[in-house]
Amino acid sequence: VAPETLRRAGRTGATSGLxxxxxxxxxxxxxxxxxxADLPPATVGGLYGLVPSYPSRPSKGLRPALCLxxxxxxxxxxxxxxxxxxxxxxxxxxxxxxxxxxxxxxxxRGSSTLVAEHGVEVALNVGNATNLLGLQRLMANRPILxxxxxxxxxxxxxxxxxxxxxGQARELEWIRxxxxxxxxxxxxxxxxLKTSWYTxxxxxxxxxxxxxxxxxxxxxxxxxxxxxxxxxxxxDDVLNLSVDSPRYGKEVDGDLWEGKRTLMLIDFLxxxxxxxxxRVHRFLAQRRQDRTPGDVAWLHERLVxxxxxxxxxxxxxxxxxxxxxxxxxxxxxxxQSAARDFLxxxxxxxxxxxx
Amino acid sequence: VAPETLRRAGRTGATSGLxxxxxxxxxxxxxxxxxxADLPPATVGGLYGLVPSYPSRPSKGLRPALCLxxxxxxxxxxxxxxxxxxxxxxxxxxxxxxxxxxxxxxxxRGSSTLVAEHGVEVALNVGNATNLLGLQRLMANRPILxxxxxxxxxxxxxxxxxxxxxGQARELEWIRxxxxxxxxxxxxxxxxLKTSWYTxxxxxxxxxxxxxxxxxxxxxxxxxxxxxxxxxxxxDDVLNLSVDSPRYGKEVDGDLWEGKRTLMLIDFLxxxxxxxxxRVHRFLAQRRQDRTPGDVAWLHERLVxxxxxxxxxxxxxxxxxxxxxxxxxxxxxxxQSAARDFLxxxxxxxxxxxx
Numbered sequence: 001v002a003p004e005t006l007r008r009a010g011r012t013g014a015t016s017g018l019x020x021x022x023x024x025x026x027x028x029x030x031x032x033x034x035x036x037a038d039l040p041p042a043t044v045g046g047l048y049g050l051v052p053s054y055p056s057r058p059s060k061g062l063r064p065a066l067c068l069x070x071x072x073x074x075x076x077x078x079x080x081x082x083x084x085x086x087x088x089x090x091x092x093x094x095x096x097x098x099x100x101x102x103x104x105x106x107x108x109r110g111s112s113t114l115v116a117e118h119g120v121e122v123a124l125n126v127g128n129a130t131n132l133l134g135l136q137r138l139m140a141n142r143p144i145l146x147x148x149x150x151x152x153x154x155x156x157x158x159x160x161x162x163x164x165x166x167g168q169a170r171e172l173e174w175i176r177x178x179x180x181x182x183x184x185x186x187x188x189x190x191x192x193l194k195t196s197w198y199t200x201x202x203x204x205x206x207x208x209x210x211x212x213x214x215x216x217x218x219x220x221x222x223x224x225x226x227x228x229x230x231x232x233x234x235x236d237d238v239l240n241l242s243v244d245s246p247r248y249g250k251e252v253d254g255d256l257w258e259g260k261r262t263l264m265l266i267d268f269l270x271x272x273x274x275x276x277x278x279r280v281h282r283f284l285a286q287r288r289q290d291r292t293p294g295d296v297a298w299l300h301e302r303l304v305x306x307x308x309x310x311x312x313x314x315x316x317x318x319x320x321x322x323x324x325x326x327x328x329x330x331x332x333x334x335x336q337s338a339a340r341d342f343l344x345x346x347x348x349x350x351x352x353x354x355x
Numbered sequence: 356v357a358p359e360t361l362r363r364a365g366r367t368g369a370t371s372g373l374x375x376x377x378x379x380x381x382x383x384x385x386x387x388x389x390x391x392a393d394l395p396p397a398t399v400g401g402l403y404g405l406v407p408s409y410p411s412r413p414s415k416g417l418r419p420a421l422c423l424x425x426x427x428x429x430x431x432x433x434x435x436x437x438x439x440x441x442x443x444x445x446x447x448x449x450x451x452x453x454x455x456x457x458x459x460x461x462x463x464r465g466s467s468t469l470v471a472e473h474g475v476e477v478a479l480n481v482g483n484a485t486n487l488l489g490l491q492r493l494m495a496n497r498p499i500l501x502x503x504x505x506x507x508x509x510x511x512x513x514x515x516x517x518x519x520x521x522g523q524a525r526e527l528e529w530i531r532x533x534x535x536x537x538x539x540x541x542x543x544x545x546x547x548l549k550t551s552w553y554t555x556x557x558x559x560x561x562x563x564x565x566x567x568x569x570x571x572x573x574x575x576x577x578x579x580x581x582x583x584x585x586x587x588x589x590x591d592d593v594l595n596l597s598v599d600s601p602r603y604g605k606e607v608d609g610d611l612w613e614g615k616r617t618l619m620l621i622d623f624l625x626x627x628x629x630x631x632x633x634r635v636h637r638f639l640a641q642r643r644q645d646r647t648p649g650d651v652a653w654l655h656e657r658l659v660x661x662x663x664x665x666x667x668x669x670x671x672x673x674x675x676x677x678x679x680x681x682x683x684x685x686x687x688x689x690x691q692s693a694a695r696d697f698l699x700x701x702x703x704x705x706x707x708x709x710x
Contacts, residue, residue, distance in 0.1 A: 101475060124453055125523060135512055141512060142506070147506065151506075158487065165487060172476055176477070
């Protein structure tokens with residue numbers, strides 16, 4: 001399919017007239033309401049009292065939606081997968097809390113980060129409490145799904161946590177060692193670990209397991225999620241440079257301040273020469289607090305002028321296409337359903353979004 | 356028993372002539388060697404490459420020793436509990452890494468903390484990787500212990516993590532809200548959650564489960580661990596004020612710099628009056644970085660002069676006695692063994708230690 005068709009499919013739900021935004025919001029509201037309804041009483045001020053903060057903020061809820069929709073598209077019941085979808089959303093929120101501590105971020109989902117408002121001590125505790133609530137949800141799967149399936153989902157989770165940590169470590173290492181000679185392939189390998197597995201492959205696999213698909217059948221679903229996650233991450237990195245909307249909820253140019261090795265920055269590092277090359281190397285060698293707004297604005301401008309941003313957008317569109325094709329094959333046996341339409345509309349939606 | 360007998364028992368292994376230090380070292384070496392032998396290859400510089408750092412440093416290894424000794428004393432096999440003991444040590448190391456981030460500590464087990472050496476980003480990742488390795492160990496229990504017992508140990512772990520987080524949150528809250536009117540009971544409740552469950556009750560319960568003791572039987576073991584943990588924590592707090600030994604491995608007076616609500620500080624806050632009371636309240640209201648060495652030295656001196664340190668030592672001795680009595684009852688059916696002697700020697704050892 002052509003990118004334009006895909007983008008239109010993302011807006012309109014392929015040919016089915018499905019409203020992707022509305023469907024995403026429905027999944028999200030269901031999962032967040034269940035998550036918030038079952039939290040332990042906030043007896044301890046610093047701990048469970050702050051757990052609802054991130055989940056209550058505006059968000060896409062992509063991960064639990066992928067889990068629920070995959071389960072339903074493959075013939076499973078939404079209500080049976082709900083507990084696992086809540087666990088996935090809890091792990092994601094814990095990850096965001098820890099990530100904000102690591103990146104010293106100021107803004108998350110449109111409000112102050114926990115670390116900016118309450119400091120590292122409290123934020124780290126709230127992150128750990130949120131992770132624990134995720135683990136408790138997985139343990140609560142046993143009476144719902146039986147012991148064998150609950151254990152398999154625990155294993156999927158352990159696998160996902162390992163891949164995310166490894167991907168994140170790789171990214172940290174690049175910044176720490178000031179890696180300036182990376183290739184697009186390095187980025188994609190990191191992205192498979194850090195984003196695709198965590199954001200797409202893991203939720204889809206869990207949904208497929210609950211629907212009764214044996215693990216061996218998930219290869220096509222893995223490919224669907226792998227490309228979808230990469231399209232998602234590249235679009236995220238592009239949005240970080242271009243968005244001026246309150247819906248976005250993060251700091252604009254935050255990636256540049258952090259020296260994050262995005263596909264665009266890797267592209268720019270490969271093509272730049274002479275004094276410009278020296279300037280970007282010098283910029284990246286600095287500590288975050290020593291970087292200047294002038295340098296950040298300059299780098300932002302150069303990424304646009306040299307076509308790095310445009311090429312990244314084109315790559316994201318190609319990945320979305322590949323994800324759509326893999327999704328068609330993965331869900332070829334599945335009867336037409338809103339869940340299936342939703343999944344197939346996501347690749348186009350991903351690259352068309354503004355938040 | 357009298358405190359002096361108990362202390363002697365701690366040195367000599369009750370009447371059995373057991374060398375507690377040597378036995379503790381044997382358990383520790385076994386667990387650390389197993390832990391280090393099975394780590395994933397250090398392919399990623401920032402992540403698994405730093406996981407061995409804390410486990411390799413000199414430590415007591417109390418927690419895995421409690422697990423192994425309880426299992427053996429109750430008729431179980433050490434080799435069958437080893438995997439769980441390694442998991443317990445991994446969770447403990449992850450906790451220490453996170454704790455050092457939260458407290459901005461400089462020194463751990465005699466060397467620089469991970470956060471001081473590598474920053475919050477890397478340290479947080481290494482802590483999470485260590486937690487994940489603990490989880491993977493628990494999942495590896497399945498072929499060793501079967502699915503029902505593996506699940507029970509997972510539940511014990513979830514319970515322990517919840518209690519630790521709650522205890523730690525309570526302690527954080529006291530510092531944040533500058534709580535100055537706490538009672539000894541508040542301290543003991545926090546200590547049950549933060550120290551006793553985590554350090555003693557959880558490892559003993561896991562050991563008992565593996566030995567085949569049903570959960571209902573663990574009430575006496577819980578009491579043994581509850582008092583042992585409190586004696587351990589109070590001794591730890593006293594050591595923080597008094598130790599000038601390289602074996603100690605933490606910053607002397609670190610608790611005072613942090614404003615930590617130890618039993619001694621709570622005691623002092625209750626008895627102090629007038630200008631001295633104002634001075635300590637003012638000191639505690641300050642941020643850590645605004646506190647002065649002069650004030651810390653003054654508070655240290657006053658805790659000694661007013662008998663707070665001595666009373667805490669006496670309380671720890673009473674708790675050790677209560678732990679010994681509960682241990683005698685808990686292991687009354689168990690035949691004489693080195694493991695049983697070791698467990699019964701621990702209360703005395705705990706209050707006699709210098710690190």
